[in-house]
Amino acid sequence: MESMQNRRAIAVERVVWWSVQASLIAGIYYMYTQSNGTKMFMGALTVLVMIGLALVQRRFGYPLPAIFASIVYFFIFFSVVIGTFGGGYRINHFDDFLHIFSGIWIGYASWIILRRLLRNGGASELPDSFVALYMISFSLAAAAVWELLEFAGDKLFSFTAQGRDPDDTMIDMIMGLIGGAITAFVILKLRRRGLYVKKQ
Incomplete structure (x- = not known):
């Protein structure tokens, strides 16, 4: 049961990771159309951080609990995609x-x-x-x-x-x-x- 739950949590983590990465890339492209180099740079750094986290998870057998990693990815989505790219900080x-x-x-x-x-x-x-x-x-x-x-x-x-x-x-x-x-x-x-x- 625990193993099945762990596999499901890892599957959810992967879906969240890919979803956030796709939204980051879309946001970077939008910033490119707006000629906003600073936000493009911030987005690129975030993409690299996400890739680094994924590599650590895969390479070392998911040292971070999948639920925790998914929470981190959601935070990145809200802070960078919604906040930085979408103007959420004005709310x-x-x-x-x-x-x-x-x-x-x-x-x-x-x-x-x-x-x-x-x-x-x-x-x-x-x-x-x-x-x-x-x-x-x-x-x-x-x-x-x-x-x-x-x-x-x-x-x-x-x-x-x-x-x-x-x-x-x-x-x-x-x-x-x-x-x-x-x-x-x-x-x-x-x-x-x-x-x-x-x-x-």
Whole structure:
């Protein structure tokens, strides 16, 4: 049963990957027709990142859970295809939604990393308070790193990710923190129900 579910999850991941890649390429072409070289460059970098993720998954036997990888691909779709190419960032609170979304999947990533470091079984022995603090801190740190990358992109490649309002950076980090807290809450609920105890 578990093997069948895993194969289905991998099949879904592949469908999502190809769908997002197709939408990225279409978006890059549209930016080309608009003579928007900066967004074309952003799209090309994203395509390369997607290819890199797929190669890692295939080469190393899907080290990232297929569900997690699919969530990442969906985030790329919303942030780049809808946000950057489609003008989604002009919609009120669209950026806030994305940062909460990113906090959720980064929180999930922190749980995957913890389980791998402790060889899965040891994570179930950790107290809930430590797990929650770890996941929330990880999400906040990742949000800070993301803001540093946005700053670097704005300075080095003339992107406009951060704008000129310093409040935007702080709000983005707060949204990431909220997303991480949501994931921590869900994981703790699953732990208390006896899930995530056995090796996946």
